[in-house]
Amino acid sequence: MITDGNMRMRMMPDGKTLAEELHRAMKRIEGFGVRYPLGYYDTITQRYTLENVPYPYIVMQIGEARIRKHFLYSELFGKGGDLLDYGCGTGDAIRQLIRDGYPVSRITGFDVSDASLRIGYDLYLDRDEIEPLVSVAPSFPCPHERFDRVYSGSVIHVLGDERDFLEYLEKAHRTLRKGGVFFGSTLGLDDAAPGRGRDGPPRLMRKRELVESFEKTGFSEIQILQEERPELELRGLNFCLYQFCAKKGK
């Protein structure tokens, strides 16, 4: 386990190793037709360790993009529009959208760091295709009313600092066109849970706290559903996964 400021995120669940999970991710990606050169698995496991992979849990989901599981995915997908993946990480949701046929010209990714993006490029061998869609900067430049959809996959729970969290929500709101939708997922606390334990990401909010924050930012028509994640309970963790969507009023 790494003990830096990001400590709670830089570990793997018991019984799992980063090397094995990178291997599994590569197997899933081969299922999409990607072919690796001989010895590439060793190259990847030497290049990526818990020292330089900021969110190792995300490796377990590469090739199984969570965006598809969102309760509004089909509906929003059908409506199209300009979509921002705000905190795109490896870029997995972007690739899923493209695989599903979303128009590439309507997709933009943004992240404050390229550390996860580089893993994505190395595993999918598609840097030339994905890099032009993505921008990386210390802070989102936030063009006003530029997007119809803002997707946020597992970003809110990493925003431990309150100001970062509020700025993130405000920018998601500001960059949406009127009538646009902010949607995604975040780990949170079940309303029945007594409190957070020692483990878990920096931010774990209850459903009502999430609703209040969205309302304060100006969002309306807020919906938050708890996704079934039996493995969290099996691992003795008292947090849950919330899927959310919220609208910027007209």
Ligand SMILES: C[S@@+](CC[C@H](N)C(=O)[O-])C[C@H]1O[C@@H](n2cnc3c(N)ncnc32)[C@H](O)[C@@H]1O
């Ligand atoms: C746990 S990862 C999730 C990545 C990706 N969305 C996914 O579902 O695989 C969280 C991501 O949020 C990014 N992030 C953290 N703070 C951010 C901010 N203020 N604005 C945009 N992205 C941010 C991190 O760099 C990281 O790539």
